[in-house]
Amino acid sequence: MPEKNSAALDFLLTRRSRPAKTLAEPVPGREELMTLLTAAGRSPDHGKLEPWRFIVLEKGAMPRLAELAGARAAAEGRAPEDIEKARNQFDQGNLAVVVVEIQKESDKIPALEMTYSAGAVCLALLNAALAAGWGANWLSGWASHDAAFCREGLGLDENERVAGIIHIGTERAAPPDRPRPDIATLTTWVAS
Template sequence: MDAQELLLNRHSNPRLIAPAPAGEQLNTLFRAGLRAPDHAGLTPWEFIVFEGEQRNALGDVLAAAAKAQGESEDAIDKARHAPLRAPMVITVVAKVKEHGKVPRLEQELSAGCALMAMQMAAQSMGFNGIWRTGWFAFDRGVHRDLGLEEQDQIVGFLYLGTPEVEVRRLPERDPAQFVRYFGR
């Protein structure tokens, strides 16, 4: 699959089974992520990998956050089992650094670009995934339990694995509906 075809057919797949990328394949995903735009060479990213039994540890973190928020027992249980929906979850963190010319938002967008690059690399190898965020990404308790610093921000949880089912093709969109040429 060439790059243009990959980009024009990008899609998420929430139905994932083993295997997930491993070894050199996983390293390729990280290398793709590290090619994200990076103004001033700040490398504002961290990738926290949860696979196998470690997914339960992430589930415990999410369940503790749900409990602290006063969620129902069903919601707490759902949070605990969320990371088990894929054989691997990579938490992508913007490691924001103070910089006079590179604002926080730009560093967070850079981490988001890294996440998408990793998902696209996975898809190019026959894997797939889904980028999930939700309130957990902004919860300070989740940040604390994952060992993040005060300035850090989770930009997403990338669930990865082998597609269990073929997803329906996304509808084509007319670019003209989203493009405006200034002054015309």
């Protein structure tokens, strides 16, 4: 029998994200955040391409990004509630890590596998933050898929896109658990 890591398994069976709007200061310092990023970097990466990178958004960057998100939403003709929602992710943020997917040239690794790797990094960072005792939430939102916002606000290149924005902070209130999927109805067993 393999050696079981009961604490890790229990964590994964009970983990839950914390709503970003409930996260407050303090936030992890740079040294602790580097530990979380290092844990996230251990994600599966077919071909060892490292098809992702991190942009750490500290509190001082949030007002600029909120303003840009609001301006981009208004320029797109979005409804007032959409403009407010676009701003709020940054207006209410104290620390967030943007996981940037980088599409790299490869004859062996399909582009989709690079996308999967970046997604795995998002989940690993989220789980590392939660395991370290922080509240965390993986968000995206329309601004993270808006080319002008990504270029102007985050400095992304043409071969890059936002895989996710992981907000990290101190949990102010524990959310109730939500209904979870019925795994038995989502599982097919193939024996031969």
